Amino acid sequence: MMRTLRFLHLWVGLILGLPLLALGLSGTVLVLEPELRGLFTPSPTAAADTGAAAHSVAEVVAAATAAAPPGAKPANYAAPTEPGGTATVRFQAPRRAPPGDAGARPAGEARGPSPGGPGGAQRGPQGPGGGMPGISVHIDPVTLAVVRTPGLDATIGWFHRLHGNLLIQDRSGRDLVGYLGIVMSALGITGLVLWWPRPGQWRQAFIVRKAAKGARFHRELHGAAGIWGLVVFLVVSVTGVAIAFPQTIAAGVGSALPMAAQTQGFAVPKVTPLEGGEPAGVDEAVAIALAASPRPGLALRAASLPQSPDQAIRVVLAPHGGAMTSAITLMVDPWARQVVEVRDPSAQPAGNKVTGWMRPLHEGEGLGPVYRVLVALSGLLPLLFAITGTSMWWIKRQNRKAGAARAAAILQSAAE
Structure with missing residues (x-):
């Protein structure tokens, strides 16, 4: 059994190493997305100064x-996460007309990226299975000035699509x-079985000895990194499966x-438009959600913008500075x-809490900065394992070849 596990662990890792490496590295980039945006996005100071x-909204x-x-x-509004920060409006990108077709298709049917518009509009993640609209525009909510982030949204969007569907723009991705x-989960479990030390060798199994050289060094580093990062590695892998197959x-x-029962993921429930009526706008919907909030002291974190008259408005509320795991979501019927x-x-109920934690655990939210750092580091483990x-x-392999060559030389010398 151990020989079979070792064979499977080795060859599955070798054959699927590149896509697993892509998922791991892109995951690390996305966990660090807030820091990357803070590094490359200038923060408006109008609110703080004046x-x-x-x-x-x-x-x-x-x-x-x-x-x-x-x-x-416009498809979604995200409020500033800190005083003086930017608000973000995400859009469904307009679909390009194919060659020879002078008529444009309706907005929201995009399959490929659309050119960034003037004033800092950037291409972002999009497409079936991507889970995010195609264009983001960052606005100073005090001055309504556009904050430019040249190329950042396009780059982050590419990593979202790589991590979410390996750049394959349909459900198969x-x-x-x-x-x-x-x-990845199976490699982690089989790795644990193969790592399991013999009696009396437990201490050595957790470290890399200074005297280790060649294949022994790589084996000890492989095992030590795997066992120290195994729990977080498995949590991220299993929750990734849950996000891919939510139903x-x-x-x-x-x-x-x-x-x-509830509406799954980011979907919103259907509502019935009232003939001759006027639906509530996003500001009124936010006010309705704040008034109906089951918990006091919450602030607007995000709101969806309906793409059709029969869609509810999703309003996300969270404590000031709180993690998204403490947020509540209210679906507002704009007609009623x-x-x-x-x-x-x-x-x-307990089942909803379990499924609700899948995405925060996968993205490094909800358990503090130490866990978030560990999730970011877990994305580097496939590179180290590879x-x-x-x-x-x-x-x-080289040692076996050298050994076979030596054996052949000895046999030839004996024959002579």
Whole structure:
């Protein structure tokens, strides 16, 4: 059994090393996305310097829409995460007309990136299975000035698509990522079995000895890094599978734990438009959500912008400076002007809490900065495993060749 596990562990790792490496490194980049944005995005100082009040959500969206490419439709508003920060409006990118087709397709049907518009609009992640709109515009909510982030959104968007669907713009890409997550989990478990030390060798199994050279050095580094990072590595891998196959995982969790039905993921429930009526705008929807919030002291974190008349408005509220794991989501019917669904993690059944933690655990949220750093480092483990695993295989292969050559030389010398 051990020989078979060793064979499978080696060759699965060698054959799938590149896509696993891509998932790991892109995951590290996305965990560090806030730091990258803080490093490359200038922070507006109008709010801090003047004390002026921020404009309404609708006014910020209107300013962003004026800076976006023609035909781009606003899809989501994200409030500043700190005083003096920028608000972000994400758009569904307008779909390019194919060669010879003079008519443009409706906004929101984009399959490929659309050119960035004037005033700092950048291409971002998009496409089926990508989970995010195609263009982001960053706005100072006090002055309504566009904050430019040249190339950053396009770069981050590329990493989102690489990590979410390996740049394959249909559901098969997301499924492939889910299967690779299963492979990564299996490599972690088989690695634990292969690492398991003999009696009396436990201490050595957790360290890399100074005297270790060649294949032994790579084997000890491979094992020590694997065992120290195994828990977080498995958590990130398993939660990645859950994100790729949410319905399957939810059904499995629901069979073991109590679970209430709710709209899955970022989807919003359908509502019934009122003929001759006027739906509530995003500002009114936010006010309705704040008034209906089951917990006091929450502030707006994000709001969706309906893409069709039969969509509810998703409003996300969270404590000032709090993690998204403590946020609650309220779905507002803009026609009836009432909340039709509340997702409060503290009031959900156990099954909903389990599934609700999948994405925060995968993205490094909710358990403090130390866990977030560990999640970022876990994305580097596939690179380390690829280097040390390939090195062990290559050195042993060369040693076998050298041994065979020596044996052949001895036999030839004896024959002479």
